[in-house]
Amino acid sequence: MAPTTRLWRLLGLAVPALALAVLGLFHPSRLRPPTADTYLLLHLLAMPLFPLLALGPWLLAGRAGLGLRRVAVIAVRVLALVYALYYTALDLLAGVAAAKVVQVTGGSPAHGELVRLGDLLGSVGSAALVAALFVVVGLVVVDAHASGGRRHWPLIALGAVLAIGGAWLFLSAHIFHPYGVEAMVALAAGYVLLEMGAPVRRVPVSQTPPAGPRPEAVAAR
Numbered sequence: 001m002a003p004t005t006r007l008w009r010l011l012g013l014a015v016p017a018l019a020l021a022v023l024g025l026f027h028p029s030r031l032r033p034p035t036a037d038t039y040l041l042l043h044l045l046a047m048p049l050f051p052l053l054a055l056g057p058w059l060l061a062g063r064a065g066l067g068l069r070r071v072a073v074i075a076v077r078v079l080a081l082v083y084a085l086y087y088t089a090l091d092l093l094a095g096v097a098a099a100k101v102v103q104v105t106g107g108s109p110a111h112g113e114l115v116r117l118g119d120l121l122g123s124v125g126s127a128a129l130v131a132a133l134f135v136v137v138g139l140v141v142v143d144a145h146a147s148g149g150r151r152h153w154p155l156i157a158l159g160a161v162l163a164i165g166g167a168w169l170f171l172s173a174h175i176f177h178p179y180g181v182e183a184m185v186a187l188a189a190g191y192v193l194l195e196m197g198a199p200v201r202r203v204p205v206s207q208t209p210p211a212g213p214r215p216e217a218v219a220a221r
């Protein structure tokens with residue numbers, strides 16, 4: 001993989017989570033009339049960023065390949081899409097819509113119901129992200145073992161702990177300061193370490209051509 005390509009991959013993996021960590025530093029702890037304007041603005045800014053967290057498992061899973069690997073990669077992609085869809089629903093309902101209701105009414109039972117529904121949908125999305133990362137770590141470990149890259153095991157191990165730990169903390173803390181911010185930083189670091197530890201060319205063993213002379217060479221003898 002060209003250095004420029006890998007740099008773009010690393011930026012794609014890290015920037016969305018780090019941007020969300022910055023937004024989390026300014027996120028009000030509760031939605032009230034005095035904080036509704038800030039709440040609404042931050043959730044509008046976060047709207048395109050939350051789905052981009054799914055780039056992590058999507059890119060780290062690598063090529064689909066054949067057999068069991070293909071099933072695992074497809075599972076990661078489906079889980080990443082589930083996360084992107086359901087967590088975006090949380091952002092729209094519990095963030096944008098609920099803040100707008102508080103702006104207009106000063107607070108009503110409607111905004112509480114929007115928050116509860118958004119939290120329910122967001123939990124589904126966050127759980128899908130955690131599940132996707134468990135599968136991704138398994139794929140990266142298999143690839144590293146097949147390539148003989150033992151020197152990368154520390155990067156993979158630390159990346160796995162940070163990515164899965166960050167996603168797990170994200171389940172309950174979202175991006176609220178301080179734990180939600182820490183979750184985003186851990187997720188960004190975990191994504192980067194897994195990418196750095198994974199083999200540059202991840203070709204499934206079942207697709208690797210057997211060693212030996214090519215058929216054309218044998219026929220020419």
